[in-house]
Amino acid sequence: MGLDEVLLEGQGEAPALRLYTWRPATLSLGYFQRLGDVPAVGQSQAVVRRITGGGAIHHAAELTFSIAADLEHPLYRGPVAESYERVHAAIALALTDFGIEAQLRGPAALSSDREGSGMCFHHSTALDLCWGGAKGVGSAQRRRGARVLHHGSIKLGADPFEPGVAVVGGTADAAGVGASLLRALARTHGIDFEARPPSAAEERRALELGQRSSDPAFLRGRRG
């Protein structure tokens, strides 16, 4: 999580895409979520808190992505809702590689909507990407100064913490979906990313920032 925040701090830099998976499987809470509102907290092997809002996500059979860019970048310029539509257009295109026709939810509720779990995938909005009548991509943004971090999760397989959600399924793995997303961002928004590992300075800063995500006081949350 610390590396995501490093990307958010990278003012003036070219857009950055980070693709990753988790070991061990981890429950991440939304920035303002109350611990007591997420029953899965007591069942997950590991728990952290994100700097983005929204509901909790169980990072197990999924691909996590972060896209950081300046607020003035064409991907993020203007209202939050429009920036979501642009990011989701790229993800929807990527998912066509796996035979999935994802679309924005629109006004209708989804079969994956559930009360009381506190999970991101059990709560949907008009801007969420869904297929088969269920939510398959969870997204949340952090806006700080002139930077935006769009953080999200694409479900690859079923997860006992999040029953009923849409998954990519089949033989799709995180690397394959990630490669498709990379190509889709280039095709939809002309963003060409150059692969590179984090610098030593970025790694140091990420460790420093990342310690907070599992710090007991931070985990307790802003709202108790």
Added chain:
Amino acid sequence: MRPDDRKYLPSHEWAKLDGDTILVGITDFAVEELSSGNEGDLVYCDLPEPGRQLEAQETFGEIESVKAVSDLNTPVAGEVVEINSDIEEHLEILSQDPWGKGWLVRIKPTNKSLDHLLDAEAYEAHLAKSH
């Protein structure tokens, strides 16, 4: 044109002199960007404890909409002497009256000058240029 009885930060906070203190809030533009016209999309606002000392442009709070958490930055340095606690339970106030009842914090400034901030015309020009 936005109200000219106050000054603005490019990050969409406003500051208005009120006696010996300064009221701080966010503009209608900020509210619209976060909520897309749906006041129910604003879900939580975290404000500082009174007594906190702030440096100019320091983050004093955070606001969460359905899809984004954004920082709130103070236009002036000083001590937070009061917060608008109505906001935490009634975020719709921000959509309904961002210039009045939607103020967020009252600050006792170390310097009452607002000259370093954008006036309404300059703020409008900033919006036109960057959005």
